[in-house]
Amino acid sequence: MTVSAPAGYTYDDHALPASPVSAAELEQLKASVLFTDDDAAALAMAGDVLADQITDVLDTWYGFVGSHPHLVAYFADRDGEPIKSYLDAVYHRFGRWILDTCRRPYDERWLAYQEEIALRHTPAKKNKTDGVDSVPVVPLRYLIAFIYPITATMRPFLAKKGHSEADVERMHAAWFKSVTLQVALWSRPYAEREW
Numbered sequence: 414m415t416v417s418a419p420a421g422y423t424y425d426d427h428a429l430p431a432s433p434v435s436a437a438e439l440e441q442l443k444a445s446v447l448f449t450d451d452d453a454a455a456l457a458m459a460g461d462v463l464a465d466q467i468t469d470v471l472d473t474w475y476g477f478v479g480s481h482p483h484l485v486a487y488f489a490d491r492d493g494e495p496i497k498s499y500l501d502a503v504y505h506r507f508g509r510w511i512l513d514t515c516r517r518p519y520d521e522r523w524l525a526y527q528e529e530i531a532l533r534h535t536p537a538k539k540n541k542t543d544g545v546d547s548v549p550v551v552p553l554r555y556l557i558a559f560i561y562p563i564t565a566t567m568r569p570f571l572a573k574k575g576h577s578e579a580d581v582e583r584m585h586a587a588w589f590k591s592v593t594l595q596v597a598l599w600s601r602p603y604a605e606r607e608w
């Protein structure tokens with residue numbers, strides 16, 4: 414990797430624990446969300462479309478979070494004041510995630526980092542990576558609800574590089590499936606026994 418990793422981004426760390434989710438369970442989950450090799454190819458195309466638009470995408474999403482006090486609260490200190498260094502650190506890891514979603518193989522390491530992202534939204538690991546004193550958990554209901562804005566806001570960016578309507582639709586559908594798949598994986602530590 415030529416670009417240095419953002420602070421706290423441990424995708425490529427050798428010490429990253431394996432996911433409790435098996436490769437077979439991942440395959441079944443992919444089948445359940447109708448994720449196919451064609452979606453992987455469409456995401457690879459999306460990666461090329463999005464690579465130079467990451468800042469614009471993130472600014473859109475942060476604008477959305479920032480305009481809803483009940484959401485920005487999860488980046489705030491105990492007095493409800495947003496922690497700028499926390500927002501900034503997550504911003505850079507979020508940017509990596511967009512490209513990882515498009516370009517990384519969905520293999521065991523990807524699964525392991527999926528579990529890590531899940532835990533970072535829960536009391537097990539939230540705040541620890543950035544050493545902040547914020548609220549201890551992002552409620553699962555908001556992770557699920559976010560699938561819509563994270564998907565709907567992506568379409569104009571996918572359409573910006575002159576691809577046919579059919580290709581934009583393929584990329585957008587693949588993105589929607591992947592985000593749904595990932596949030597399903599992230600629900601695991603919230604549900605544990607029932608997962």
Ligand code: HEM
Nearest residue numbers: 484487503506507510530533539540542551555556559560
């Ligand atoms: C962290 C994605 C929902 C608040 C992250 C990271 C990603 C991400 C990629 C950084 C992971 C890393 O450390 O490498 C998503 C996606 C969501 C979602 C795709 C839904 C589809 C939410 C919601 C909130 C939220 C609804 C609440 C406003 C946070 C916070 C962190 C974080 C506070 C930092 C956690 C920490 O302390 O490490 N998210 N997120 N996320 N997200 Fe989310």
